[in-house]
Amino acid sequence: MALNMDVVILAIIIGTLAAIVYSLRVLVLLERRIARMDLNIEKITTKVMREEYKIEKEEAKIEKALKRGNKR
Numbered sequence: 001m002a003l004n005m006d007v008v009i010l011a012i013i014i015g016t017l018a019a020i021v022y023s024l025r026v027l028v029l030l031e032r033r034i035a036r037m038d039l040n041i042e043k044i045t046t047k048v049m050r051e052e053y054k055i056e057k058e059e060a061k062i063e064k065a066l067k068r069g070n071k072r
Helices: 002-071
Strands: none
Touching: none
């Protein structure tokens, strides 16, 4: 009877350790996915920033041209 109880306790311990290892694996995969998402957001932000800079330059050119046109 005691031997059966030892086997059950050992099985519970091994099952718990396996669950912990699996959970850690899932956490690592999620962390990698979040890191990729963060990198993609950074790339998108950089592209938007470049486009905004181009728009601001173009606006400055247009405003400068309009000011020159008003003086004449």
